[in-house]
Amino acid sequence: MPRTLEGKLVVAISSRALFDFEEENRVFEETDDRAYMELQLSRLEVPAKPGVAYPLVKKLQAFNTPGNDQVAVVVLSRNDPVSGLRVFRSAQAADLPLERGVFTRGRDPYPYLTSLGANLFLSAREQDVRAALAAGFAAARVYPDSAVAADRHPEEIRIAFDGDAVLFSDEAERIYEQGGLAAFQAHEIERAGVPLPPGPFKPLLEALQRLQTLAPDAPMRLRTALVTARSAPAHERAIRTLMAWNIQVDEAMFLGGLEKADFLREFEPDFFFDDQTGYCDTASRVGPTGHVVSGVRNEEPKG
Template sequence: MPQLADKLVIAISSRALFDLQDSHRVFEERGLQAFSDYQTAHENDVLEKGDAFPLVEKFLQINDRLEGDSRVEVILLSRNSADTGLRVFNSIEHYGLNITRAAFCNGESPYRYIAPFGCHLFLSSDGQDVRHALEQGVAAATLIAGGARERQDDTLRFAFDGDAVIFSDEAEQIFKRDGLAAFAAAERASAQKPLGGGPFKGFLEALQRLQSEFGPDSCPIRTALVTARSAPAHERVIRTLRAWNVRLDESVFLGGLPKGEFLRAFGADVFFDDQPNHCASAAEHVATGHVPHGVANLEES
């Protein structure tokens, strides 16, 4: 009986994988029936690649590197019906993506299938679906359009912000409430105390387990922490990762500098951050996922 328990599983919405702006505009302006008619009439027209397409393509190539040992899987979760979703599957076949499992929910949110599929990460263009996934304890992000860049190499590069993404937002709460000086003092005083885990801790750990199956010179995945923190607030981060036995390939402490150029230099296929203004800036350079979690997003809730 097929099992997904030993795989790293990413769930993705059809609007994140493909450019569905035209059909979505039909839905918003003319309703569900017009949308269905449009998709059916165009079901043999191949969809353009969406912001997450390069990420998904590289991710699926990892199985090829493992010589047939299927260790990663992509699940399609869609608000389309199976009938209107035929265009999506036709496009998947056209591009040669090995995506075989899907849930089509005919207008309903598909987030409820995240747990049964055992997904470690959910990427969507729908912020409400992403929030529901985070409430289920699954790493999730809303993809922001405009930052996708296809790199020529096959290495998959994930970049993460720290507070409220990999780590809890406990330190960020102090910063928001009391300012930078209080934040720095609190972090210096708590340098030996590991931070709590954030919504992406589990996904990062799963990534590292997959990385461990490759030699150091042949691993097709690289990870980076790209954070606004600087000394002395760096020490608690380093000690927290050490306590978790989690290794990141690169760590960049920016001390408040804009992240975009550094993310482009790293070559991130996707960057995850909790702060909307940081995401908007980063999206000018790389594909970016907003993680609507923590104190920075309370006003939007």
């Protein structure tokens, strides 16, 4: 019988998100893919340094206990298969269990997310993230230069999510864009008891909650936070939406436009997901950050 990933938390990740291939990527951008391939092959025996998403992946794999594998990590990359050799060699050198990889040599990798049943796609390439989100997958563009402190809270995964356009749809953000803060507040007060439509990361938060339940004996715990620019009275609809979904978060921060990075510095997330580049830019200075390229704030100009 073929093996299956059904029922597992599946993380698809590009090679640049998992390992530090920034120097090699500069060669690719300045020359061509052949020079890049030659460089990767020449460094086949040189393990790559961990990338921005490496600590998150390592911690997620701690939910896999003997006879009860709950997390599958798959490299999904525009790299060529030869460069893929270095990815697997680097994983082996780091004692990172990695069995699967799909390498498309420049072609769009996101169509394979369906075959994988991926819950999350992390990539350093914005267009791949946009395409994955458009196809209905939780996806984020990682900031490769994010500050990383892999040794903090080693027995706990901490993940922070923005609300609108991330956990929730961008319905309310569109009202804000059209009518400003007063219109936004009035809209949210009027609809306080009406759950917001789901955003692209709702399925991931649900999957993480299931993971905690299905692996109660794992040596890793999960802590989640909602970190949003909303403030009272617009906070009520966000809370009631999570209640309607039967989803719990451990912490909720309604910051009313305050700088999120100051609060993330205290929460110390293993990853933070937000749809606004301004918040992502500052958050990346205190921890691993992913830009969710969705919603009205990220619409590409028409024309």
